[in-house]
Amino acid sequence: MSDVPPTDTDSATTGQDNSYVVVARRYRPRSFDELVGQEHVGRALKNAIDTGRVGHAYLFTGARGVGKTSTARIFAKALNNPDGPSADPDAESDVAQAIDSGEDIDVIEIDGASNRGIDEIRSLRANVGVRPSRSRYKIYIIDEVHMLTSAAFNALLKTLEEPPEHVKFIFCTTDPEKMPITVLSRCQRFDFAPVEVPKIVKRLREIVTAENAQADDAALELVARRAAGSMRDSQSLLEQVLSFSDGNLTADQVHSMLGTADDERLHALAQAMSNRDAASALGQLDAAVDAGVDAGRLAEQLLGYFRDLMAVTVGCDSSLQRHTAASMHPELKALGDAWGLQTVLAVVAMIDQTLVRIRHSVYGRVLLESTVIQICNLPDLQSIADLAAAASSGKSLSATAAGSAEKKKLAPRPRPPQAQPPGQPVTAPVATAAAVVAPSAASSSPPPPAQPAPSAAPSATTATSDDAPQSHSANGPTATAQPPATATAGGTKLKLSHDTVQKIFQMALQGLQQMTTSIASMAQVQFVSESQIQLVFPADSSMSMKRMDLPEHRGAVCDALAEVVGHPVTLQLAAGAPSASKPHAPKPAPKATAKERMERMREIESYPWVQACVQTFQAEIVKVDAKPQ
Known part of the structure; x- marks a missing residue:
């Protein structure tokens, strides 16, 4: 990218205050190739000139300092090139230099903010019919065009739709939504994107080199990020911090000058x-x-x-x-x-x-x-979300109550209840959400019926011991079948199989931290091999699956499984298929009496995992929905 050669008015080293030109003006782009971050606009305008498809009205939109007015001047120079319209106009011609300085009589720049009335537009319409003095086109560049009044826009419509063949309009605005649709439909619109930080840094590096100064990459990146996509703002900030530095710009000097904090x-x-x-x-x-x-x-x-x-x-x-x-x-x-x-x-x-x-x-x-x-x-809002997801999936949350005391020990310090400002997360709605979910979890998950004793011949020998669990049926106590076991050096271990994978997984979860247990309990356990099991999470629990993949959760479960089976076991995480159809909305329940609501409140408070929520988050139950039918 070439720079404009210094002139008597461009010199920054003469020591005269009235001769200094700011960086943003001295390093303004003078050709399509010098545009930074707007290559798509430059390519389109160059192709329009090369193919002879030049419209009569253009609208350049975008944030401040991204090159709208500079592009309009470059386009005007290309159209009024002395040798004919060209995508690469002669920058040394009198016309080009006059346009760059804003003094060309055939390129009229109008500030829409200060010339926004109907009288100014009437004067423009009166001069439109006058042919250009020395150039091919008379070009009107109206900046901040959205500031024109409705009457001014209406006065401009007819001229804008059918202007003389020697007139071109270029409108620049930061707020196209304020312009009438009748004007927008008559213009070719080009949207200027914010300039990316790496491109701003590259241009600032060129300016620093041209200014015979030094600057750290970190300092230039800070200036570029602070500019928020505006090339002009970045150049103004660079000039400010260069004046503050001693010729070698550092990141600390940028923070000190701009009053900002560093990333650390x-x-x-x-x-x-x-x-x-x-x-x-x-x-x-x-x-x-x-x-x-x-x-x-x-x-x-x-x-x-x-x-x-x-x-x-x-x-x-x-x-x-x-x-x-x-x-x-x-x-x-x-x-x-x-x-x-x-x-x-x-x-x-x-x-x-x-x-x-x-x-x-x-x-x-x-x-x-x-x-x-x-x-x-x-509070730990992610834990609350995991608890709610586990409750809605119908999984067992008994480990939640068991681990509440352990989590309070792990917390850096207790969190006393306090009043929260409006609009902020509070602990009371957490208990409310838990209480609302509790009825469905309790009613939809009845206790499993007792397993019937397997039929066996009288001669079958079934050994029982005092510590072996037994189940009682109507015909009397029967021994519970035990999963096959293998003898290892550390004692008798359970063998992993299709029949034992559920029990082994529940045994492994005992003693783990509450968060790990809650996340793992949300998944369905499937047997893969004697050294691998698969956890299938619901389709709407992708965040829980990501948290399960963290080393502190996955590693803890794998170690616990290895302790139960006697050899290393790996976990395979998978997401379940989304539900094919949405469940029908439950019918609204009849309004409960005050006595029924009090009984329901006491019933909800008796759930262990609700008590765990209350103890962990210092919450209280403030509302209980009607019991689902």
Whole structure:
């Protein structure tokens, strides 16, 4: 990409204030090949010129600073090239240089924000019929065209639809939705995309080299990410930080100048919140503010950080990180797996709401500190989602009650009940959801009937012992058949088979952590071989299957199975087929009396896993739905 040769007015080193031209103007693209990030637009316009398919009205839309007006000037130079329309116009011609400086008499640039009335459009219509002075076309470039009034648009319609053959219109806008559809239908529309960070960094590197300065790659990447896809904004920020530096720009200087926090500081703050260490999180926040980071800016950065954390948690690679360095992908992946997707989504919502409140308050730091403490005291929302999914699938949740005490021991600190602000996740609805699911789980899963004793001849020898389980039928106690066993060095072990896989799996789950047991209980167990079993998860439980694939869950289950059978056992995870038809909605139950509701409340409270939810999350049952019919 070539740069414009310095002139008397372009020199940045003359020492005269009135001779300095800002970076964004000095390094403005002058040809289609110099456009950054808009190659699709440049290719289309060049093909239109080469094939003679040039329209009479064009609409360039896109965010600020992505090259709309620059492209309009380049297109005007291509159409008014002295030797005829050309995709590669002569940049040294008088016409091209006059267009670049905005002084060409046949290329009229109009600011739609300050010339938005019907009188200005009437004056434009009166001059449309006048032929160009020295060029082939009279070209009108109207910037921010959406600012025109409705009367001005109506006055322009007829001229826009059938202009003289020597007139071309190029409209530029950041908000095409505000334009009348009658105007949009008369224009060829080109959408300018935000410029990607790598392309911005490459262009900034060229500018730094041309300015005889030095800059770290990390510093340029920070400037590019802060520009949010705007090439002009990135160049303005680069000029600002270059003035602040001593000729060698570093990432620390960028953060100090822009008042932002680095990725390591944001990651440390997120880890403190994940560990539920409110004191450490407030210390991290205080250190950031003391370093010059504004509370509102820090909240914006946290929102961007958790956006990337959310993307990484659902399985995206580093190319979709928009606000953090690609090198942080492994750290974000580990933090997302430990925190859980549901908790990350809740944090994103809380920070977004805090940002809205900060913009309308003078106590931004206090609001951010309050939000940080709330995040530190969030319940494990992923565990709640797993519990609800397990309850809806009808699986046994007895291990949930057994493991509640163990989970409270593993928690970094107890979470006392507290009032939650409106719009934030609360613990009471968690117990409500559990109570609502409880009736269906209890009523749809009756206790299994007693197994009938197998018929055997009187001469059959069936040995029983005091510690062998027995079942009683109407005809008396009968011995329960035991699965085949194999003798190993560590004692008698069970042999894995089609008949014993269910019992061996339940035995292996005993003693494991509550979370591992809850996730594993959601799957159906299938025998594959003596050294492998398959866990088939419901089609709507893909997140539970992903969590089961984590080493802390898969490894624990494999070790427990090996302890039961006496040899290594591997797990194969699979997703079940989606349901072919949706179940019919249950009929609405008749309204229960107050006495029946109280009895139902006591019945719900007696469920062990409901008690586990209440103890684990310090919740209370506030509502019980009618018992399903």
